[in-house]
Amino acid sequence: MMKKHLLILSAAPIFALAACGGNSNGGTDAMNSGDTVTNVPAGETSMGDNMGGMNGMDGNAMAATPMTGQDFANTVAASDAYEIAAGKLAQQKATASDLKDFGKQMVEDHTKSTAMLKTAGSKASPAITPAPAMTDEQQANLQTLQSATGTAFDTAYKSQQVVAHQKALAAVQAYAGGGDVAQLRDFAKDAEPVISKHYDMIKGM
Known part of the structure; x- marks a missing residue:
């Protein structure tokens, strides 16, 4: 009688996410259904089935392999x-008033975030200067x-924003x-409830 052996293959997690990034098709393929974001309520991963940019990663895997301070x-x-x-585009082009308002808040909150990030980086030793160059994505x-x-803009903006904030x-x-940088850890803790x-x-x- 032959014994059957179960071979379990697991992909090594790769920590390579761009916070608040989204993707060019509206954001629906940036993560997959295997991804887990800590503190995100269960049952709220409806967009996850078609997402791929964070394949094989969960919160524990990412926490075990954090970015460097400069990368973060x-x-x-x-x-x-x-x-x-x-957000500026949403204020100009969204047809839904709630998306216009959301876009306005994104401009305000992320302008504040940039200022806070610069302050945190300046207090690090050695100091860290953020490079704001957007990714190709x-x-x-x-x-x-x-x-x-029209409504196509609304759909694309909302889709991108859902995925972007999952990543962020x-x-x-x-x-x-x-x-690895205490000042940036504090910044991250402050940013978490806002995101x-x-x-x-x-x-x-």
Whole structure:
């Protein structure tokens, strides 16, 4: 009688997320259904089935492999730049009033975030200066929003924002739990409830 052996294959997690990034098709393929964002209520991963940018990663895996301080600062700075630009477009182009209002809040909150990030980085030793250059993905997202009109814009903006805030929440939680720069850990802890609030808001629209 032959014994059957079960071979379990697991992909090594790769911590390579861009906070508040989204993607060029509206954001629906940036994460997959296997992803877990700590503190996100159960049963609220309806967009996860088609998401792939954080394949094989969960909150515990990411917490075990946090970004460096410079990488985290750059990620947040790029996220803020994307959110501000996308928020301005939402104020101009969204047909739904709640999305216009959300866009306005994104501009305000992420402008504050940028200022707080710079302050935190300046207090580190050695000091860390965030590089706000957006990723190719974030730039592609903005191009999608610039091209979209009417309700198509609303759909693309909301889709991008849901995924972007899932990513952002995972990033700040991971860095807050194991980041290498104390000042940036404190920033991440302060940013977490704000991003969580944004995430809840956009999902409810």
